[in-house]
Amino acid sequence: MRGIRRYKQVGVQSASNGQVLVMLMRGSVLRLEDAAEDMADDRKAAVASLQKVRAVYGELLASLDATETPELGSQLRRLYTWAIRELASAERTGDVEKINAVKGVTQTLLEAWEGAVG
Numbered sequence: 589m590r591g592i593r594r595y596k597q598v599g600v601q602s603a604s605n606g607q608v609l610v611m612l613m614r615g616s617v618l619r620l621e622d623a624a625e626d627m628a629d630d631r632k633a634a635v636a637s638l639q640k641v642r643a644v645y646g647e648l649l650a651s652l653d654a655t656e657t658p659e660l661g662s663q664l665r666r667l668y669t670w671a672i673r674e675l676a677s678a679e680r681t682g683d684v685e686k687i688n689a690v691k692g693v694t695q696t697l698l699e700a701w702e703g704a705v706g
Contacts, residue, residue: 645672
């Protein structure tokens with residue numbers, strides 16, 4: 589297992605910012621799928637997955653720099669904040685529809701970043 593972790597670590601360390609963002613979004617989509625599936629049977633696992641995705645959106649929000657494109661920055665800030673709120677609500681209520689809504693947005697963002705990064 590150490591070899592796999594080391595390989596992944598080197599991959600992230602040598603990736604561009606855009607590539608890291610794509611990796612984070614891919615992982616977030618997978619975690620949201622897991623959370624939606626686990627919510628009925630393993631709430632603790634579902635909440636752990638949701639917290640990881642909330643952390644990703646929190647980092648995106650904290651690192652957002654809207655100086656070059658203020659309108660886009662404002663829109664992303666609202667979107668990231670919405671995702672964080674929806675995931676927090678889903679953690680409390682077990683609402684799979686909210687998880688799936690965030691997953692849809694995350695998938696769209698992932699596709700956009702994949703297109704931008706190439």
